[in-house]
Amino acid sequence: MSLQLVFDALSLGGIYAIAALGIALIFGVMKLVNFAHGQFIAFAVFALIVPSANAVATLGIGALPAPLLITLVLAIGAGLAVLAERLVFRPLRDASPVSLMVASFALGVMLQNLLLVTYGGRPKAVSLWAGLGAPVPVLTAQVPLLQLIVIGAVAAILAGLALMLKRTRIGLEMRAAAEDFGMARLLGVKANVVISGAFALSGALAAVVALVLVAQTGVADVRMGGQIMLVAFIATVVGGMGSLPGAVAAGLLIGAASALLQAFLPPEARPFRDAFLYGLVILVLLARPQGLFAPAGAKPRV
Amino acid sequence: MSKLGLFDLAVRYGKLTALANLSFTVAEGERLFISGPNGAGKSSLLGAISGAVKAAHGRVEMDGEILSGRAPEEIARRGLSMVPEGRRIFAGLTVQENLLVGTGQRRDRGAVADDLATVFDSFPILGERRHAPAGALSGGQQQMLAISRALMTNPKLMLVDEPSLGLAPKIVDEVYERLCALQALRGLTLVIVEQSSARAARVGGRMLLMRGGRIVADGDAAGFAAQDLLTEAYFGDAA
Amino acid sequence: MTTQHQIRRRAAATTPVLLILVLLAFVLLVLTFGDRSTARMATDALISVTLVVGFWIFAGNSGVISFGHAAFACVGAYVSAWTTLRPAMKTMLLPGLPAWLAQAEWPVFAAALAGGAVAALLALVTGAAILRLSGIAASIATFAFLAMVNAIWSNWTPVTGGTSSVVGLARYVGPWVALGWAAAAILVAALYAHSASGLALRATREDEVAAAASGIDTFRHRLLAYALSAFFCGVGGALMGHAIGVINPDAYYLSLTFVMLAMLVTGGIGSLSGAVVGVVAVTLAGEALLTLEHGVTLAGVPVSLPPGSQQILIALAMILVLVFRPAGLLAGREIALPVRWVGGRRTDSN
Numbered sequence: 001m002s003l004q005l006v007f008d009a010l011s012l013g014g015i016y017a018i019a020a021l022g023i024a025l026i027f028g029v030m031k032l033v034n035f036a037h038g039q040f041i042a043f044a045v046f047a048l049i050v051p052s053a054n055a056v057a058t059l060g061i062g063a064l065p066a067p068l069l070i071t072l073v074l075a076i077g078a079g080l081a082v083l084a085e086r087l088v089f090r091p092l093r094d095a096s097p098v099s100l101m102v103a104s105f106a107l108g109v110m111l112q113n114l115l116l117v118t119y120g121g122r123p124k125a126v127s128l129w130a131g132l133g134a135p136v137p138v139l140t141a142q143v144p145l146l147q148l149i150v151i152g153a154v155a156a157i158l159a160g161l162a163l164m165l166k167r168t169r170i171g172l173e174m175r176a177a178a179e180d181f182g183m184a185r186l187l188g189v190k191a192n193v194v195i196s197g198a199f200a201l202s203g204a205l206a207a208v209v210a211l212v213l214v215a216q217t218g219v220a221d222v223r224m225g226g227q228i229m230l231v232a233f234i235a236t237v238v239g240g241m242g243s244l245p246g247a248v249a250a251g252l253l254i255g256a257a258s259a260l261l262q263a264f265l266p267p268e269a270r271p272f273r274d275a276f277l278y279g280l281v282i283l284v285l286l287a288r289p290q291g292l293f294a295p296a297g298a299k300p301r302v
Numbered sequence: 303m304s305k306l307g308l309f310d311l312a313v314r315y316g317k318l319t320a321l322a323n324l325s326f327t328v329a330e331g332e333r334l335f336i337s338g339p340n341g342a343g344k345s346s347l348l349g350a351i352s353g354a355v356k357a358a359h360g361r362v363e364m365d366g367e368i369l370s371g372r373a374p375e376e377i378a379r380r381g382l383s384m385v386p387e388g389r390r391i392f393a394g395l396t397v398q399e400n401l402l403v404g405t406g407q408r409r410d411r412g413a414v415a416d417d418l419a420t421v422f423d424s425f426p427i428l429g430e431r432r433h434a435p436a437g438a439l440s441g442g443q444q445q446m447l448a449i450s451r452a453l454m455t456n457p458k459l460m461l462v463d464e465p466s467l468g469l470a471p472k473i474v475d476e477v478y479e480r481l482c483a484l485q486a487l488r489g490l491t492l493v494i495v496e497q498s499s500a501r502a503a504r505v506g507g508r509m510l511l512m513r514g515g516r517i518v519a520d521g522d523a524a525g526f527a528a529q530d531l532l533t534e535a536y537f538g539d540a541a
Numbered sequence: 542m543t544t545q546h547q548i549r550r551r552a553a554a555t556t557p558v559l560l561i562l563v564l565l566a567f568v569l570l571v572l573t574f575g576d577r578s579t580a581r582m583a584t585d586a587l588i589s590v591t592l593v594v595g596f597w598i599f600a601g602n603s604g605v606i607s608f609g610h611a612a613f614a615c616v617g618a619y620v621s622a623w624t625t626l627r628p629a630m631k632t633m634l635l636p637g638l639p640a641w642l643a644q645a646e647w648p649v650f651a652a653a654l655a656g657g658a659v660a661a662l663l664a665l666v667t668g669a670a671i672l673r674l675s676g677i678a679a680s681i682a683t684f685a686f687l688a689m690v691n692a693i694w695s696n697w698t699p700v701t702g703g704t705s706s707v708v709g710l711a712r713y714v715g716p717w718v719a720l721g722w723a724a725a726a727i728l729v730a731a732l733y734a735h736s737a738s739g740l741a742l743r744a745t746r747e748d749e750v751a752a753a754a755s756g757i758d759t760f761r762h763r764l765l766a767y768a769l770s771a772f773f774c775g776v777g778g779a780l781m782g783h784a785i786g787v788i789n790p791d792a793y794y795l796s797l798t799f800v801m802l803a804m805l806v807t808g809g810i811g812s813l814s815g816a817v818v819g820v821v822a823v824t825l826a827g828e829a830l831l832t833l834e835h836g837v838t839l840a841g842v843p844v845s846l847p848p849g850s851q852q853i854l855i856a857l858a859m860i861l862v863l864v865f866r867p868a869g870l871l872a873g874r875e876i877a878l879p880v881r882w883v884g885g886r887r888t889d890s891n
Binding site: 107233241275 | 604608667674676681682685686688693696697806850864
């Protein structure tokens with residue numbers, strides 16, 4: 001049982017970490033808390049299927065061979081995010097973080113209703129990679145293949161992202177911009193390039209979450225990004241706003257807490273798992289308002 | 303042609319006027335000090351030149367090209383570099399990464415590597431700690447890093463805001479020594495905000511005295527020390 | 542002798558009076574010339590005034606955006622339902638209620654007050670944790686709070702009915718009742734804004750660090766405003782339930798949050814008048830778009846928008862307001878009589 005729990009915690013936490021990274025990347029470079037991230041996820045989910053109001057979805061892009069499908073969905077996620085930046089957030093570049101946040105909330109409502117108009121409101125059955133549910137014996141546990149793939153993919157993405165941030169020019173510029181955007185620009189770092197890059201990455205990460213969600217649940221629902229976005233928000237706050245390693249660590253931690261609550265809460269309390277989780281987070285923040293992994297120098301700018 | 307020219311430049315924050323229709327030019331290779339009391343508009347002036355602060359009126363030209371209205375990164379890419387007040391080191395990045403942030407627009411990869419080697423030669427401590435986080439450096443070392451970081455963009459014109467702020471006098475001497483040596487080596491044009499006009503006089507160069515967003519005097523820094531212009535700038539003529 | 546300061550205060554005091562008079566005129570107009578559906582629209586709009594003005598008491602004065610105020614409306618609505626529904630109804634729909642609550646048959650006014658009070662209490666308790674965070678982190682935490690309340694309400698079936706609706710609420714809320722509460726909210730909001738706490742809180746909105754340096758206890762003032770604000774949102778939630786007779790948790794979740802935000806942002810978060818004007822503007826726009834969705838005939842050509850476009854267009858309008866008029870329609874100004882009108886006879890002109 002305990003080994004199974006470890007896999008549950010890792011795969012759930014991994015997905016939370018990927019979603020949290022999507023939030024933290026954008027917050028880091030432009031202090032935007034992106035409330036449309038959940039709809040980015042939902043949009044990538046629906047990109048897999050042919051527009052119709054039917055209860056069982058007809059796969060469009062989703063019917064392509066996996067490598068092509070994954071590339072295409074990531075590109076769609078990235079493209080949507082870059083487009084959102086260009087049309088909504090670039091005109092608001094100098095606005096307050098509060099205005100940015102409210103605008104992203106409005107964008108989310110817009111995207112959600114666009115999906116509703118195009119696909120209808122009922123959740124749809126989607127069978128994407130149905131074979132991945134098969135259990136695989138790992139030591140003493142039976143682990144679904146999908147869970148192993150998710151854990152592997154998350155590890156690969158985190159490693160790839162870390163490498164990109166550490167070794168590439170755009171990665172260096174993003175990290176510099178996240179620390180002090182004004183100074184980075186004074187050194188010739190192009191704001192538009194860095195911000196578009198962060199949005200593209202964030203959108204691609206949203207698409208990763210979308211693929212995992214569809215494969216896990218077999219459902220496409222316009223609301224499906226919401227819960228995970230909320231967890232991602234919480235992870236970025238707990239991780240110390242804008243800290244990428246903090247967001248990842250907090251995402252993993254919240255996944256673990258969630259898996260533990262699911263395993264050890266009495267059955268009648270399980271429906272309230274998320275409520276317990278959010279309550280737990282508020283308690284954590286009460287003890288450390290600046291987040292668990294806030295950088296040492298974190299203080300309000302005067 | 304002058305390196306830098308300001309024509310009728312004004313900066314306002316709401317109703318507050320920070321710079322009131324300033325005009326002056328700086329010649330190629332010149333060293334210009336800008337001095338004056340707090341709130342004289344020195345930092346606003348540097349901000350308006352570098353594009354960080356929007357001008358309400360007037361224009362800034364570099365090499366005859368209009369800079370006003372351009373984004374800070376475009377201005378930086380035209381050969382203007384900034385050592386800002388408070389240094390603004392990227393504390394979480396390593397020393398070497400700090401130095402490389404501004405080299406993105408340079409196509410001469412080999413020269414970037416040479417410049418990096420030169421920085422590490424002239425500031426061995428930065429070389430030793432090239433892979434350490436920049437936040438761990440001392441104040442004086444951070445100032446050297448900020449200057450080196452600005453140089454790594456291969457600028458023609460460098461703005462330096464209060465390089466002596468928060469540093470021990472002995473370190474300040476060293477900072478200026480380095481700055482002047484670098485200027486001679488590279489044929490840089492330097493605009494330096496320096497609160498202490500005595501310091502400016504010692505280093506030597508041209509000096510502008512500002513008060514209340516205006517230029518109240520313009521001349522040789524050494525000459526200022528002898529006159530009471532300074533007292534006047536600081537304490538006003540109402541005394 | 543009347544000082545300049547007193548005159549200005551007197552002019553500011555005309556704001557709530559004018560706002561209430563405008564709403565009164567609106568109700569009279571609707572009841573005289575409208576039909577039942579316009580009366581419904583007026584009721585909804587006035588309930589929104591209660592909600593959004595309540596929301597403004599916190600968000601407007603503190604500058605911190607809350608995503609959790611729909612949760613207070615949810616709590617208020619259910620408290621009012623628990624205390625007013627017929628006991629027979631409650632045994633059937635909500636078997637998990639404690640006996641004293643299952644037997645309760647309170648008057649509707651007391652129930653609305655109780656709804657507001659419980660919401661305010663909940664705000665005090667959760668705010669004590671949430672409001673210690675800095676502005677943006679606090680906003681995110683309020684969102685977590687909203688999700689938490691929704692998760693509890695959707696799953697606590699014996700007490701809340703779960704995701705299925707609770708029906709049979711007394712439908713006592715019409716334009717006049719809604720106007721009464723809207724007026725109360727406006728008056729209290731104006732009083733709070735001019736109180737010492739309101740002024741202190743607005744100072745923190747301009748500059749948190751400077752306000753803290755001058756000895757303002759940001760947390761305490763935020764918490765007070767939060768609780769007061771939750772009270773009117775709780776009442777507003779109860780009014781919503783008693784206007785249509787049905788409640789369920791999802792009616793008090795993201796879409797309500799969005800509508801309240803859209804109204805506040807459109808009118809302008811910086812002023813009380815902005816909150817009221819925002820409600821009117823978004824309600825009218827929403828009605829117009831809904832009519833278009835149902836289809837109209839323009840110059841002999843039938844025109845209709847696809848269903849669902851109302852929300853899309855309101856969201857779009859909200860983004861446009863943020864880009865082109867970031868401070869909202871009123872841009873922080875208050876509707877008030879000009880200073881010279883309220884100056885009275887100047888006796889100090891020697």
